[in-house]
Amino acid sequence: KTPSSQLHKMSAINFDEALNEVKKGNHSRDALTALLKAIRLNKIRESRLVIEYGTKALNKYNNNLGDEKWTILEQVFLAALDTNNKEIADNSIQQLIHKFKDSTRVNRLLGMQNECYKHYDAAEEVYEKLLELNPANGLALKRKVALLKGQGKMQEAIKELNMYLEQMPGDPTGWQELVDIYLSLSKYDAAAFCCEELILHDPMNHLLHCRLAEIYFTMGSAHVPNARKYFSQSLEIKKKNNPRALYGLALCCQAMSEEPTLMNENKKEVSEALHHYARTELTLLYKQNNQMSEAVEEILNDQEKALE
Secondary structure, eight states, X not given: OOOHHHHHHHHTTOHHHHHHHHHTTOOXXXXXXXXXXXXXXXXXXXXXXXXXXXXXXXXXXXXXXXXXXXXXXXXXXXXXXXXTOHHHHHHHHHHHHHHSTTOHHHHHHHHHHHHHTTOHHHHHHHHHHHHHHOTTOHHHHXXXXXXXXXXXXXXXXXXXXXHHHXXXXXXXXXXXXXXXXXXXXXXXXXXXXXXXXXXXXXXXXXXXXXXXXXXXXXXXXGGHHHHHHHHHHHHHHXXXXXXXXXXXXXXXXXXXXXXXXXXXXXXXXXXXXXXXXXXXXXXXXXXXXXXXXXXXHHHHHHXXXXXX
C-alpha cells in the first residue's frame, strides 16, 4: 500500500493519482481522506465521488478521523446538495448542527440547504440573522446574492453585490459575479467596467483581457478598436495556444476594414499586419487537424478578402 505521508502529499497536487489509488481497491483511511482532500484543495466538482467515498470514510472510520471528520461531513453535505440527495444532506447537516450549534458557518450551510429546497424565505432569514451579527460577513452577503439570482431577482442581486463591493472592493469573485449578471441583462457598459476592475486585480490574466475584448466587440463598431487592443494584449501575455484571442483579433481586423470611419491608410496597414499574424498562428495551431484546418482556412480567406 502507498505510505500515508505519500498519499497526503499527492492529495494536494494530483487528483488522478489519489483517485487511481482508491479505484485499485485501497480503501484505507489515508487513501480515502487523501482523495477527498485532493478534491477540496484542487476545487474539483466531483460530487458523486465525494458522496461515494466520503460516506465510506465516515461509516468505516468514523471514530478515527479526528477533526477531519467534520471537514469531510461538510464536504459530503455540499455534494449531497449538488446531487439533490436529500437524505444524506439532512443527515449531514443535523450532525453538524449538533456539534456546532451556534456556528455561523453551519448556519450558512443551513441557508444553502433551504436554497436548494427552494425555501427562499427561510434561507433569507438565515442570511439576514448572520448579517445582523456581522454586517461584514462576505460569505453571507454572497449567499444572499445567489438567493436573489435563484429567484430571478437580478436588479436586487445587483444592488446587494454593489453594496458588498463597497465593503470588499478587493474581492475579484464579487466583480466576476457582477460581470456575469450584467452580461445576462445585456448591460455591456457596466460589464466592461467590472471586467476592467478584474484586470486591475489580475493584470497578467490573458483570459480576462480576452473576455473584456469580447464585451467591447459585442458593444458595436465604435468599440472594435478597444476590442482589438485587448485581444492583442491577451496574445502579448499568452502567445501560444490562445486561439480565442487569435480569432477575436482576426474578427476585429475584418470589422474595422468594413467601417470607413475606423480606417485610414495607417490603420489599414496595422489591421492587415495583425490579421496576417492571427492567420499564421491559427493555421499553425490547427494544422494537425485536417478537417478543422480546412474550416479555419476558409473563414480566414473570407476575412482576408474583406481587408483588401
